[in-house]
Amino acid sequence: MEKDTLPKIIIHNSISIDGSLTNFEQNMSLHYQIAGYYKPDVQLIGSNTIKKGIELYEDDIPREEKKDFEKQDRSKILPYWVIIDTHGKLKGLLHTCRRFEFCKDVIILVSEKTPKNYLNYLKERNYEYHIVGKDNVNLKKALKLLSAKYKIKTILTDTGRILGNLLLNQGFVNEISLLIHPVIVGKKSYNMFSYINKNLKLKLIKKVTLENEYIWFVYKVKK
Ligand SMILES: NC(=O)c1ccc[n+]([C@@H]2O[C@H](COP(=O)([O-])OP(=O)(O)OC[C@H]3O[C@@H](n4cnc5c(N)ncnc54)[C@H](OP(=O)(O)O)[C@@H]3O)[C@@H](O)[C@H]2O)c1
Incomplete structure:
Protein backbone atom coordinates (compact mmCIF):
# COMPACT_ATOMS: atom_id res chain seq x y z
CA MET A 1 0.00 0.00 0.00
CA VAL A 42 12.50 14.81 -11.86
CA GLN A 43 15.80 13.48 -13.08
CA LEU A 44 17.45 11.76 -10.12
CA ILE A 45 21.21 11.68 -10.55
CA GLY A 46 24.19 10.48 -8.54
CA SER A 47 27.04 12.82 -7.66
CA ASN A 48 29.59 10.64 -9.52
CA THR A 49 27.55 10.85 -12.70
CA ILE A 50 27.34 14.64 -12.46
CA LYS A 51 31.04 14.95 -11.75
CA LYS A 52 31.96 12.71 -14.69
CA GLY A 53 29.59 14.64 -16.98
CA ILE A 54 31.23 17.94 -16.01
CA GLU A 55 34.69 16.49 -16.65
CA LEU A 56 33.56 15.30 -20.09
CA TYR A 57 31.62 18.34 -21.26
CA GLU A 58 33.20 21.36 -19.56
CA ASP A 59 36.76 22.25 -20.58
CA ASP A 60 37.07 24.76 -17.75
CA ILE A 61 34.64 25.45 -14.95
CA PRO A 62 33.13 28.86 -15.75
CA ARG A 63 33.33 31.56 -13.08
CA GLU A 64 30.15 32.02 -11.08
CA GLU A 65 28.09 35.05 -11.97
CA LYS A 66 25.37 36.88 -10.08
CA LYS A 67 22.59 34.90 -11.79
CA ASP A 68 24.14 31.61 -10.63
CA PHE A 69 23.06 32.57 -7.11
CA GLU A 70 19.41 32.86 -8.11
CA LYS A 71 16.77 30.17 -8.35
CA GLN A 72 15.83 29.36 -11.90
CA ASP A 73 12.38 30.12 -13.21
CA ARG A 74 12.25 28.00 -16.34
CA SER A 75 9.28 26.28 -17.94
CA LYS A 76 7.16 24.24 -15.53
CA ILE A 77 7.29 21.26 -17.86
CA LEU A 78 11.04 20.83 -17.40
CA PRO A 79 12.29 18.33 -14.82
CA TYR A 80 14.10 19.27 -11.63
CA TRP A 81 17.51 17.72 -11.34
CA VAL A 82 17.65 16.06 -7.95
CA ILE A 83 21.21 15.17 -7.00
CA ILE A 84 22.36 13.07 -4.07
CA ASP A 85 25.55 14.57 -2.69
CA THR A 86 26.19 13.97 1.01
CA HIS A 87 29.92 14.67 0.81
CA GLY A 88 29.77 17.95 -1.04
CA LYS A 89 31.62 16.57 -4.08
CA LEU A 90 29.87 19.15 -6.24
CA LYS A 91 30.85 22.21 -4.22
CA GLY A 92 31.92 24.88 -6.71
CA LEU A 93 30.43 22.99 -9.65
CA LEU A 94 26.66 23.15 -9.31
CA HIS A 95 26.23 26.31 -11.37
CA THR A 96 27.18 24.25 -14.44
CA CYS A 97 24.07 22.13 -13.80
CA ARG A 98 21.82 25.04 -12.93
CA ARG A 99 22.75 26.75 -16.19
CA PHE A 100 21.63 23.75 -18.26
CA GLU A 101 18.65 24.88 -20.30
CA PHE A 102 16.69 21.61 -19.90
CA CYS A 103 16.85 21.64 -16.09
CA LYS A 104 14.11 23.46 -14.16
CA ASP A 105 16.46 23.90 -11.21
CA VAL A 106 18.72 21.82 -9.00
CA ILE A 107 17.65 20.25 -5.69
CA ILE A 108 20.27 18.59 -3.50
CA LEU A 109 19.74 15.68 -1.12
CA VAL A 110 22.17 15.48 1.78
CA SER A 111 22.49 13.72 5.17
CA GLU A 112 23.23 14.66 8.77
CA LYS A 113 26.93 13.99 8.00
CA THR A 114 27.16 16.53 5.19
CA PRO A 115 29.87 19.14 5.88
CA LYS A 116 28.52 22.50 7.08
CA ASN A 117 30.56 24.40 4.53
CA TYR A 118 28.71 22.59 1.75
CA LEU A 119 25.35 23.47 3.30
CA ASN A 120 26.48 27.11 3.47
CA TYR A 121 27.51 26.97 -0.18
CA LEU A 122 24.00 25.70 -1.03
CA LYS A 123 22.25 28.31 1.15
CA GLU A 124 24.24 31.22 -0.28
CA ARG A 125 23.20 30.16 -3.78
CA ASN A 126 19.56 29.52 -2.97
CA TYR A 127 19.60 25.84 -3.84
CA GLU A 128 16.83 23.88 -2.21
CA TYR A 129 18.36 21.09 -0.18
CA HIS A 130 16.95 18.43 2.12
CA ILE A 131 18.57 16.45 4.90
CA VAL A 132 17.19 12.94 4.50
CA GLY A 133 19.25 10.35 6.35
CA LYS A 134 21.95 9.91 8.97
CA ASP A 135 25.03 8.89 6.94
CA ASN A 136 23.76 8.34 3.40
CA VAL A 137 20.57 9.64 1.89
CA ASN A 138 17.67 7.40 2.89
CA LEU A 139 16.19 6.69 -0.52
CA LYS A 140 12.73 5.82 0.70
CA LYS A 141 12.49 9.02 2.73
CA ALA A 142 13.81 10.98 -0.22
CA LEU A 143 11.21 9.56 -2.59
CA LYS A 144 8.43 10.25 -0.11
CA LEU A 145 9.65 13.81 0.31
CA LEU A 146 9.72 14.41 -3.44
CA SER A 147 6.20 13.09 -3.72
CA ALA A 148 4.81 15.06 -0.77
CA LYS A 149 6.63 18.39 -1.16
CA TYR A 150 6.97 18.68 -4.94
CA LYS A 151 4.05 16.46 -6.06
CA ILE A 152 6.49 14.41 -8.13
N1 LIG B 1 25.72 4.86 -20.01
C1 LIG B 1 24.85 5.58 -19.32
O1 LIG B 1 23.66 5.67 -19.65
C2 LIG B 1 25.32 6.32 -18.09
C3 LIG B 1 24.43 7.16 -17.42
C4 LIG B 1 24.87 7.80 -16.28
C5 LIG B 1 26.16 7.59 -15.80
N2 LIG B 1 26.99 6.78 -16.48
C6 LIG B 1 28.38 6.56 -15.99
O2 LIG B 1 28.33 6.01 -14.69
C7 LIG B 1 29.49 6.42 -13.95
C8 LIG B 1 29.07 7.02 -12.61
O3 LIG B 1 28.27 6.11 -11.93
P1 LIG B 1 28.61 5.48 -10.52
O4 LIG B 1 28.16 4.07 -10.59
O5 LIG B 1 30.03 5.76 -10.12
O6 LIG B 1 27.76 6.36 -9.54
P2 LIG B 1 26.31 7.07 -9.56
O7 LIG B 1 25.23 6.24 -10.13
O8 LIG B 1 26.52 8.44 -10.01
O9 LIG B 1 25.93 6.93 -8.02
C9 LIG B 1 26.60 7.48 -6.96
C10 LIG B 1 25.51 8.06 -6.08
O10 LIG B 1 25.00 7.06 -5.22
C11 LIG B 1 24.88 7.64 -3.93
N3 LIG B 1 25.02 6.59 -2.92
C12 LIG B 1 26.08 5.78 -2.72
N4 LIG B 1 25.81 4.95 -1.70
C13 LIG B 1 24.57 5.26 -1.24
C14 LIG B 1 23.74 4.74 -0.21
N5 LIG B 1 24.14 3.72 0.55
N6 LIG B 1 22.51 5.27 -0.05
C15 LIG B 1 22.09 6.29 -0.82
N7 LIG B 1 22.83 6.83 -1.83
C16 LIG B 1 24.06 6.31 -2.03
C17 LIG B 1 26.02 8.62 -3.85
O11 LIG B 1 25.71 9.58 -2.90
P3 LIG B 1 26.85 10.44 -2.14
O12 LIG B 1 27.43 11.36 -3.15
O13 LIG B 1 26.05 11.11 -1.10
O14 LIG B 1 27.85 9.44 -1.63
C18 LIG B 1 26.01 9.21 -5.26
O15 LIG B 1 25.10 10.29 -5.37
C19 LIG B 1 30.18 7.47 -14.79
O16 LIG B 1 31.31 6.90 -15.41
C20 LIG B 1 29.14 7.85 -15.82
O17 LIG B 1 29.71 8.28 -17.03
C21 LIG B 1 26.61 6.14 -17.62
Whole structure:
Protein backbone atom coordinates (compact mmCIF):
# COMPACT_ATOMS: atom_id res chain seq x y z
CA MET A 1 0.00 0.00 0.00
CA GLU A 2 2.72 2.42 1.08
CA LYS A 3 4.57 2.07 -2.23
CA ASP A 4 1.57 3.53 -4.05
CA THR A 5 2.49 6.94 -2.70
CA LEU A 6 6.01 6.76 -4.12
CA PRO A 7 6.77 8.22 -7.56
CA LYS A 8 7.17 5.95 -10.58
CA ILE A 9 10.87 5.38 -11.25
CA ILE A 10 12.35 4.61 -14.65
CA ILE A 11 16.04 3.81 -14.94
CA HIS A 12 17.28 4.91 -18.33
CA ASN A 13 20.75 3.99 -19.56
CA SER A 14 22.74 3.55 -22.72
CA ILE A 15 24.72 0.33 -22.65
CA SER A 16 26.95 -1.85 -24.82
CA ILE A 17 25.63 -5.28 -25.77
CA ASP A 18 27.73 -6.72 -22.92
CA GLY A 19 26.07 -4.40 -20.41
CA SER A 20 28.73 -1.73 -19.93
CA LEU A 21 27.73 1.81 -18.94
CA THR A 22 31.07 3.31 -19.89
CA ASN A 23 34.09 3.05 -22.18
CA PHE A 24 32.24 3.40 -25.48
CA GLU A 25 30.85 6.27 -27.49
CA GLN A 26 27.22 6.89 -26.62
CA ASN A 27 24.64 8.26 -29.01
CA MET A 28 23.71 11.18 -26.77
CA SER A 29 21.09 12.49 -29.16
CA LEU A 30 19.10 9.23 -29.05
CA HIS A 31 19.77 8.84 -25.33
CA TYR A 32 18.21 12.23 -24.53
CA GLN A 33 15.37 11.85 -27.03
CA ILE A 34 14.28 8.78 -25.11
CA ALA A 35 14.75 10.50 -21.75
CA GLY A 36 12.51 13.34 -22.97
CA TYR A 37 9.84 10.88 -24.15
CA TYR A 38 9.09 10.04 -20.50
CA LYS A 39 8.41 13.70 -19.62
CA PRO A 40 9.70 13.14 -16.07
CA ASP A 41 9.05 15.58 -13.23
CA VAL A 42 12.50 14.81 -11.86
CA GLN A 43 15.80 13.48 -13.08
CA LEU A 44 17.45 11.76 -10.12
CA ILE A 45 21.21 11.68 -10.55
CA GLY A 46 24.19 10.48 -8.54
CA SER A 47 27.04 12.82 -7.66
CA ASN A 48 29.59 10.64 -9.52
CA THR A 49 27.55 10.85 -12.70
CA ILE A 50 27.34 14.64 -12.46
CA LYS A 51 31.04 14.95 -11.75
CA LYS A 52 31.96 12.71 -14.69
CA GLY A 53 29.59 14.64 -16.98
CA ILE A 54 31.23 17.94 -16.01
CA GLU A 55 34.69 16.49 -16.65
CA LEU A 56 33.56 15.30 -20.09
CA TYR A 57 31.62 18.34 -21.26
CA GLU A 58 33.20 21.36 -19.56
CA ASP A 59 36.76 22.25 -20.58
CA ASP A 60 37.07 24.76 -17.75
CA ILE A 61 34.64 25.45 -14.95
CA PRO A 62 33.13 28.86 -15.75
CA ARG A 63 33.33 31.56 -13.08
CA GLU A 64 30.15 32.02 -11.08
CA GLU A 65 28.09 35.05 -11.97
CA LYS A 66 25.37 36.88 -10.08
CA LYS A 67 22.59 34.90 -11.79
CA ASP A 68 24.14 31.61 -10.63
CA PHE A 69 23.06 32.57 -7.11
CA GLU A 70 19.41 32.86 -8.11
CA LYS A 71 16.77 30.17 -8.35
CA GLN A 72 15.83 29.36 -11.90
CA ASP A 73 12.38 30.12 -13.21
CA ARG A 74 12.25 28.00 -16.34
CA SER A 75 9.28 26.28 -17.94
CA LYS A 76 7.16 24.24 -15.53
CA ILE A 77 7.29 21.26 -17.86
CA LEU A 78 11.04 20.83 -17.40
CA PRO A 79 12.29 18.33 -14.82
CA TYR A 80 14.10 19.27 -11.63
CA TRP A 81 17.51 17.72 -11.34
CA VAL A 82 17.65 16.06 -7.95
CA ILE A 83 21.21 15.17 -7.00
CA ILE A 84 22.36 13.07 -4.07
CA ASP A 85 25.55 14.57 -2.69
CA THR A 86 26.19 13.97 1.01
CA HIS A 87 29.92 14.67 0.81
CA GLY A 88 29.77 17.95 -1.04
CA LYS A 89 31.62 16.57 -4.08
CA LEU A 90 29.87 19.15 -6.24
CA LYS A 91 30.85 22.21 -4.22
CA GLY A 92 31.92 24.88 -6.71
CA LEU A 93 30.43 22.99 -9.65
CA LEU A 94 26.66 23.15 -9.31
CA HIS A 95 26.23 26.31 -11.37
CA THR A 96 27.18 24.25 -14.44
CA CYS A 97 24.07 22.13 -13.80
CA ARG A 98 21.82 25.04 -12.93
CA ARG A 99 22.75 26.75 -16.19
CA PHE A 100 21.63 23.75 -18.26
CA GLU A 101 18.65 24.88 -20.30
CA PHE A 102 16.69 21.61 -19.90
CA CYS A 103 16.85 21.64 -16.09
CA LYS A 104 14.11 23.46 -14.16
CA ASP A 105 16.46 23.90 -11.21
CA VAL A 106 18.72 21.82 -9.00
CA ILE A 107 17.65 20.25 -5.69
CA ILE A 108 20.27 18.59 -3.50
CA LEU A 109 19.74 15.68 -1.12
CA VAL A 110 22.17 15.48 1.78
CA SER A 111 22.49 13.72 5.17
CA GLU A 112 23.23 14.66 8.77
CA LYS A 113 26.93 13.99 8.00
CA THR A 114 27.16 16.53 5.19
CA PRO A 115 29.87 19.14 5.88
CA LYS A 116 28.52 22.50 7.08
CA ASN A 117 30.56 24.40 4.53
CA TYR A 118 28.71 22.59 1.75
CA LEU A 119 25.35 23.47 3.30
CA ASN A 120 26.48 27.11 3.47
CA TYR A 121 27.51 26.97 -0.18
CA LEU A 122 24.00 25.70 -1.03
CA LYS A 123 22.25 28.31 1.15
CA GLU A 124 24.24 31.22 -0.28
CA ARG A 125 23.20 30.16 -3.78
CA ASN A 126 19.56 29.52 -2.97
CA TYR A 127 19.60 25.84 -3.84
CA GLU A 128 16.83 23.88 -2.21
CA TYR A 129 18.36 21.09 -0.18
CA HIS A 130 16.95 18.43 2.12
CA ILE A 131 18.57 16.45 4.90
CA VAL A 132 17.19 12.94 4.50
CA GLY A 133 19.25 10.35 6.35
CA LYS A 134 21.95 9.91 8.97
CA ASP A 135 25.03 8.89 6.94
CA ASN A 136 23.76 8.34 3.40
CA VAL A 137 20.57 9.64 1.89
CA ASN A 138 17.67 7.40 2.89
CA LEU A 139 16.19 6.69 -0.52
CA LYS A 140 12.73 5.82 0.70
CA LYS A 141 12.49 9.02 2.73
CA ALA A 142 13.81 10.98 -0.22
CA LEU A 143 11.21 9.56 -2.59
CA LYS A 144 8.43 10.25 -0.11
CA LEU A 145 9.65 13.81 0.31
CA LEU A 146 9.72 14.41 -3.44
CA SER A 147 6.20 13.09 -3.72
CA ALA A 148 4.81 15.06 -0.77
CA LYS A 149 6.63 18.39 -1.16
CA TYR A 150 6.97 18.68 -4.94
CA LYS A 151 4.05 16.46 -6.06
CA ILE A 152 6.49 14.41 -8.13
CA LYS A 153 4.87 11.53 -10.01
CA THR A 154 7.55 10.37 -12.46
CA ILE A 155 11.29 10.15 -11.88
CA LEU A 156 13.75 9.26 -14.58
CA THR A 157 17.12 8.23 -13.31
CA ASP A 158 19.90 8.47 -15.84
CA THR A 159 22.70 7.57 -13.47
CA GLY A 160 25.46 5.05 -12.99
CA ARG A 161 25.61 1.59 -11.46
CA ILE A 162 25.80 2.64 -7.81
CA LEU A 163 22.59 4.61 -7.49
CA GLY A 164 20.75 2.57 -10.13
CA ASN A 165 21.50 -0.70 -8.32
CA LEU A 166 20.59 0.74 -4.90
CA LEU A 167 17.19 1.73 -6.26
CA LEU A 168 16.70 -1.69 -7.86
CA ASN A 169 17.83 -3.60 -4.78
CA GLN A 170 15.46 -1.61 -2.57
CA GLY A 171 12.53 -2.34 -4.89
CA PHE A 172 11.77 1.25 -5.99
CA VAL A 173 12.18 0.85 -9.76
CA ASN A 174 9.15 0.36 -12.01
CA GLU A 175 10.80 0.29 -15.44
CA ILE A 176 14.23 -0.14 -17.00
CA SER A 177 14.83 1.58 -20.31
CA LEU A 178 17.93 0.40 -22.16
CA LEU A 179 19.37 1.88 -25.32
CA ILE A 180 21.58 -0.95 -26.58
CA HIS A 181 24.57 0.20 -28.61
CA PRO A 182 26.15 -2.09 -31.21
CA VAL A 183 29.49 -2.45 -29.43
CA ILE A 184 31.22 -4.88 -27.08
CA VAL A 185 33.39 -3.30 -24.38
CA GLY A 186 34.82 -6.52 -22.93
CA LYS A 187 37.56 -6.26 -20.29
CA LYS A 188 36.96 -2.58 -19.55
CA SER A 189 33.23 -3.10 -19.09
CA TYR A 190 31.57 -1.24 -16.19
CA ASN A 191 28.62 -3.56 -15.88
CA MET A 192 25.30 -1.88 -15.26
CA PHE A 193 23.90 -4.57 -12.98
CA SER A 194 26.82 -6.07 -11.08
CA TYR A 195 25.68 -4.87 -7.62
CA ILE A 196 22.24 -6.46 -7.93
CA ASN A 197 21.82 -8.88 -5.06
CA LYS A 198 19.00 -11.15 -6.26
CA ASN A 199 17.34 -12.20 -9.52
CA LEU A 200 14.88 -9.59 -10.71
CA LYS A 201 12.04 -10.69 -12.93
CA LEU A 202 11.11 -8.42 -15.81
CA LYS A 203 8.45 -8.11 -18.48
CA LEU A 204 9.42 -6.74 -21.88
CA ILE A 205 7.05 -3.89 -22.75
CA LYS A 206 8.83 -2.15 -25.63
CA LYS A 207 11.31 -3.14 -28.34
CA VAL A 208 12.20 -0.60 -31.01
CA THR A 209 15.04 -0.52 -33.55
CA LEU A 210 16.44 2.99 -33.99
CA GLU A 211 18.68 4.29 -36.75
CA ASN A 212 19.00 0.68 -37.97
CA GLU A 213 21.53 -0.30 -35.34
CA TYR A 214 20.37 0.65 -31.86
CA ILE A 215 17.72 -1.24 -29.94
CA TRP A 216 15.58 0.40 -27.30
CA PHE A 217 14.20 -2.12 -24.82
CA VAL A 218 11.88 -1.22 -21.99
CA TYR A 219 11.24 -3.70 -19.21
CA LYS A 220 8.72 -3.49 -16.41
CA VAL A 221 10.11 -4.74 -13.10
CA LYS A 222 7.81 -7.41 -11.67
CA LYS A 223 7.16 -6.71 -7.99
N1 LIG B 1 25.72 4.86 -20.01
C1 LIG B 1 24.85 5.58 -19.32
O1 LIG B 1 23.66 5.67 -19.65
C2 LIG B 1 25.32 6.32 -18.09
C3 LIG B 1 24.43 7.16 -17.42
C4 LIG B 1 24.87 7.80 -16.28
C5 LIG B 1 26.16 7.59 -15.80
N2 LIG B 1 26.99 6.78 -16.48
C6 LIG B 1 28.38 6.56 -15.99
O2 LIG B 1 28.33 6.01 -14.69
C7 LIG B 1 29.49 6.42 -13.95
C8 LIG B 1 29.07 7.02 -12.61
O3 LIG B 1 28.27 6.11 -11.93
P1 LIG B 1 28.61 5.48 -10.52
O4 LIG B 1 28.16 4.07 -10.59
O5 LIG B 1 30.03 5.76 -10.12
O6 LIG B 1 27.76 6.36 -9.54
P2 LIG B 1 26.31 7.07 -9.56
O7 LIG B 1 25.23 6.24 -10.13
O8 LIG B 1 26.52 8.44 -10.01
O9 LIG B 1 25.93 6.93 -8.02
C9 LIG B 1 26.60 7.48 -6.96
C10 LIG B 1 25.51 8.06 -6.08
O10 LIG B 1 25.00 7.06 -5.22
C11 LIG B 1 24.88 7.64 -3.93
N3 LIG B 1 25.02 6.59 -2.92
C12 LIG B 1 26.08 5.78 -2.72
N4 LIG B 1 25.81 4.95 -1.70
C13 LIG B 1 24.57 5.26 -1.24
C14 LIG B 1 23.74 4.74 -0.21
N5 LIG B 1 24.14 3.72 0.55
N6 LIG B 1 22.51 5.27 -0.05
C15 LIG B 1 22.09 6.29 -0.82
N7 LIG B 1 22.83 6.83 -1.83
C16 LIG B 1 24.06 6.31 -2.03
C17 LIG B 1 26.02 8.62 -3.85
O11 LIG B 1 25.71 9.58 -2.90
P3 LIG B 1 26.85 10.44 -2.14
O12 LIG B 1 27.43 11.36 -3.15
O13 LIG B 1 26.05 11.11 -1.10
O14 LIG B 1 27.85 9.44 -1.63
C18 LIG B 1 26.01 9.21 -5.26
O15 LIG B 1 25.10 10.29 -5.37
C19 LIG B 1 30.18 7.47 -14.79
O16 LIG B 1 31.31 6.90 -15.41
C20 LIG B 1 29.14 7.85 -15.82
O17 LIG B 1 29.71 8.28 -17.03
C21 LIG B 1 26.61 6.14 -17.62
